[in-house]
Every structure is written in structure tokens, then in C-alpha cells.
Amino acid sequence: MAVAAAGERETLLALQCALPDEQFQAFKYLLEGQIPLSQLRPATRPDLCSLLLQHFPGQALRKAGVILRQLSRLDLIQRFQLPGAEDVLGSSALPGVAAGSSGMSAGEDAAGASEGAGWALPSHAGRPHGRGAPCFSPAGERRLLTERDLMQVAQKTGREWQEVGIQCLGLEKSRLEQIREDNPNNVVMQVFEMLREWLRREKQHATAPHLHACLAQANVNPEVLTFLQSIGGV
Structure with a gap:
């Protein structure tokens, strides 16, 4: 999926905004071992977007999609048309349903x-x-x-x-x-x-x-x- 640098950055930030705090922290946890903890743990949402772009050049959106699948946020993969979104279309997950155990949207x-x-x-x-x-x-x-x-x-x-x-x-x-x-x-x-x-x-x-x-x-x-x-x- 070809995305210009600015568009990639904005998409990453938008999907981070869509995550409730608990899932944002879980997103960071799943990146441990791939990004230095000294950078990862204190990272805010904009910081994390910069880290993804830095550590996964050209693959930041794909990496975000992998993490979102682990969090069962297939709705966000579809909403932001991340790599692999076409595979989500046949999924039973509906937008807003998989936003955490409470079922609430972000x-x-x-x-x-x-x-x-x-x-x-x-x-x-x-x-x-x-x-x-x-x-x-x-x-x-x-x-x-x-x-x-x-x-x-x-x-x-x-x-x-x-x-x-x-x-x-x-x-x-x-x-x-x-x-x-x-x-x-x-x-x-x-x-x-x-x-x-x-x-x-x-x-x-x-x-x-x-x-x-x-x-x-x-x-x-x-x-x-x-x-x-x-x-x-x-």
C-alpha cells in the first residue's frame, strides 16, 4: 500500500487516537523487544507514531496492522485501510465491537x-x-x-x-x-x-x-x- 510520508504519519496518529488508553498501553507492550524500552515506555501517542516510522521504515502501517490484529481491532484495520484490510472484509468483527471487553468504541x-x-x-x-x-x-x-x-x-x-x-x-x-x-x-x-x-x-x-x-x-x-x-x- 503506497502511502506518502505525511499521509502515513497522519494515519498512524489517527489510529492511535482511536485506541482507548488500555489498548494504547497494550499496543506498546506488544512492541517490546522491537523498540528500545527507554523510548517505548514513556512514549505518548505522537511519540509512538515517530518511533514506528523510525524503526519500521516503509512498513510502519503494516506493523501497526499486525499489532491491531493481536488486539482484535480489525475494525481499525478496515477503517484506516491498513495493509491486509481486504482480508478483514470477510471477518465477523464489526467496527466498534472489538474496542475492549466493555464493547465500547474508543x-x-x-x-x-x-x-x-x-x-x-x-x-x-x-x-x-x-x-x-x-x-x-x-x-x-x-x-x-x-x-x-x-x-x-x-x-x-x-x-x-x-x-x-x-x-x-x-x-x-x-x-x-x-x-x-x-x-x-x-x-x-x-x-x-x-x-x-x-x-x-x-x-x-x-x-x-x-x-x-x-x-x-x-x-x-x-x-x-x-x-x-x-x-x-x-
């Missing part, structure tokens, strides 16, 4: 741990390393989000929006800093403009289930996820 697993107000990255996420990659909605597509929807999301959020924008929405740090400078002392408008940037990038995929799946990767105000569920049938 987004649902993360969302269940959300507490308190505002946005904060989960403790395992570490600091953002460069550009992230879009997450993907586990649910079917719904109507496109409107600017009014985005404003209601912005009004329910806190001040950790830049880290969430980089880590979970895959936006550029330079663009987020420009948004902050353009809207000084107005966090709601800063978040709103960030979400508009995401909406413009996602185009026909800018739906409530899609945004819910991305924001569930962080500990957001539960009201945000509840709102997106109410308008998108998540």
Missing part, C-alpha cells in the same frame, strides 16, 4: 471518563508534537454542523482549547495562535473560530458524531458531549 471509552468543566487532555496524551490528524466518527454521518451549533459548543468549554485543537482536532499550532491573537481576551470566540477552522477542513464530514468522536479523546465538559449527542444521535 470515543465512548474516553467520554465516560470526562469529569468537571473545561477541556483538558487526558494524562496519557502528553504534550502535542506537531500536527495531529483528524479523528473519525464511529457513527453514521448526520447533518452538517452549523455555526450556531459551534457557538453552543464554544460557550460550554474552558481555556485548554489550543491543546485540544492540536491533539484531538489535528489543527496547526500556528493557526491556533493566530486565532488567539485575533480574538484577545475572548475565550468563547477563540474556541468558536477554532471549531470553524475544523468545520472548513472537514467539509461534508463536519457532523456532530464526527466532532463527538474527536472531542471524546480529551476530558471535555460533559455538557459538550451531551449537546453533540442530542443534535447528532451519537
Whole structure:
């Protein structure tokens, strides 16, 4: 499967975002002996993507697919069209079913741990390393989000929006800093403009289930996820 370096990096990060924390740690465990432990154990999700590219040049996606098979995440192999995805089509595993013993999708697993107000990255996420990659909605597509929807999301959020924008929405740090400078002392408008940037990038995929799946990767105000569920049938 021919994938450009940038596309390969983004795909690796997106599939790591789709794993709940327990399976992310298991993913690293299964790489022990193939990547030095001193690099592997403290690795965040973006760090692990870099390690895969470094230690398996040209084969990072194939190696990720092998590990995902061991974790019974055939749904992710299909979703991201990893090498061997065609062999998964005849499998009985369905997307979202094999997300752990609870049967929840990665987004649902993360969302269940959300507490308190505002946005904060989960403790395992570490600091953002460069550009992230879009997450993907586990649910079917719904109507496109409107600017009014985005404003209601912005009004329910806190001040950790830049880290969430980089880590979970895959936006550029330079663009987020420009948004902050353009809207000084107005966090709601800063978040709103960030979400508009995401909406413009996602185009026909800018739906409530899609945004819910991305924001569930962080500990957001539960009201945000509840709102997106109410308008998108998540």
C-alpha cells in the first residue's frame, strides 16, 4: 500500500487516537523487544507514531496492522485501510465491537471518563508534537454542523482549547495562535473560530458524531458531549 510520508504519519496518529488508553498501553507492550524500552515506555501517542516510522521504515502501517490484529481491532484495520484490510472484509468483527471487553468504541471509552468543566487532555496524551490528524466518527454521518451549533459548543468549554485543537482536532499550532491573537481576551470566540477552522477542513464530514468522536479523546465538559449527542444521535 503506497502511502506518502505525511499521509502515513497522519494515519498512524489517527489510529492511535482511536485506541482507548488500555489498548494504547497494550499496543506498546506488544512492541517490546522491537523498540528500545527507554523510548517505548514513556512514549505518548505522537511519540509512538515517530518511533514506528523510525524503526519500521516503509512498513510502519503494516506493523501497526499486525499489532491491531493481536488486539482484535480489525475494525481499525478496515477503517484506516491498513495493509491486509481486504482480508478483514470477510471477518465477523464489526467496527466498534472489538474496542475492549466493555464493547465500547474508543470515543465512548474516553467520554465516560470526562469529569468537571473545561477541556483538558487526558494524562496519557502528553504534550502535542506537531500536527495531529483528524479523528473519525464511529457513527453514521448526520447533518452538517452549523455555526450556531459551534457557538453552543464554544460557550460550554474552558481555556485548554489550543491543546485540544492540536491533539484531538489535528489543527496547526500556528493557526491556533493566530486565532488567539485575533480574538484577545475572548475565550468563547477563540474556541468558536477554532471549531470553524475544523468545520472548513472537514467539509461534508463536519457532523456532530464526527466532532463527538474527536472531542471524546480529551476530558471535555460533559455538557459538550451531551449537546453533540442530542443534535447528532451519537
